[in-house]
Amino acid sequence: MTKQLWAPWRLEYIENADERQECLFCAAWESNDDERSLVIHRGVVAFVLLNKFPYASGHLMVAPTRHEGRFAALTDEEAIEMHRLAGQGIAALAASYRAEGYNLGWNLGRVAGAGVVGHVHLHVVPRWGGDTNFMPVFADIKVLPEHLLDTRRKLASAWPS
Numbered sequence: 001m002t003k004q005l006w007a008p009w010r011l012e013y014i015e016n017a018d019e020r021q022e023c024l025f026c027a028a029w030e031s032n033d034d035e036r037s038l039v040i041h042r043g044v045v046a047f048v049l050l051n052k053f054p055y056a057s058g059h060l061m062v063a064p065t066r067h068e069g070r071f072a073a074l075t076d077e078e079a080i081e082m083h084r085l086a087g088q089g090i091a092a093l094a095a096s097y098r099a100e101g102y103n104l105g106w107n108l109g110r111v112a113g114a115g116v117v118g119h120v121h122l123h124v125v126p127r128w129g130g131d132t133n134f135m136p137v138f139a140d141i142k143v144l145p146e147h148l149l150d151t152r153r154k155l156a157s158a159w160p161s
């Protein structure tokens with residue numbers, strides 16, 4: 001007969017593990033298949049991935065490697081690297097997509113439009129002259145002409161070294 005071990009601290013661990021398991025950012029970071037997980041670039045404490053439900057071709061996201069849902073709890077190292085990665089993403093989008101402008105944004109909380117609330121991330125959305133207004137673009141998902149894998153490859157190869 002198996003002995004029951006009462007370990008209340010396990011509950012929090014299990015709950016966190018479940019949350020991490022369902023987290024697309026943690027899953028992408030832990031994946032060893034960048035194509036499948038749409039990871040474009042891996043940094044030290046932050047990384048860049050393509051949004052599976054983009055508002056525009058090349059819509060990417062920068063996230064800390066750590067599962068952290070509180071914006072103010074990001075470390076200085078994470079905040080700086082995310083800022084730098086967003087800048088590199090802009091350079092890659094300029095080189096590969098001739099983007100003319102960018103919207104960078106944090107959606108914090110469900111009411112603010114965050115799809116994943118447990119793991120903060122910075123959106124980088126490329127813009128071109130004559131494209132639709134920012135808010136309507138963010139309001140619904142459009143069908144995009146380009147396959148996500150092609151977008152990922154283009155941006156990964158255009159990533160500044």
Ligand SMILES: [Zn+2]
Nearest residue numbers: 023026067119
């Ligand atoms: Zn996570």
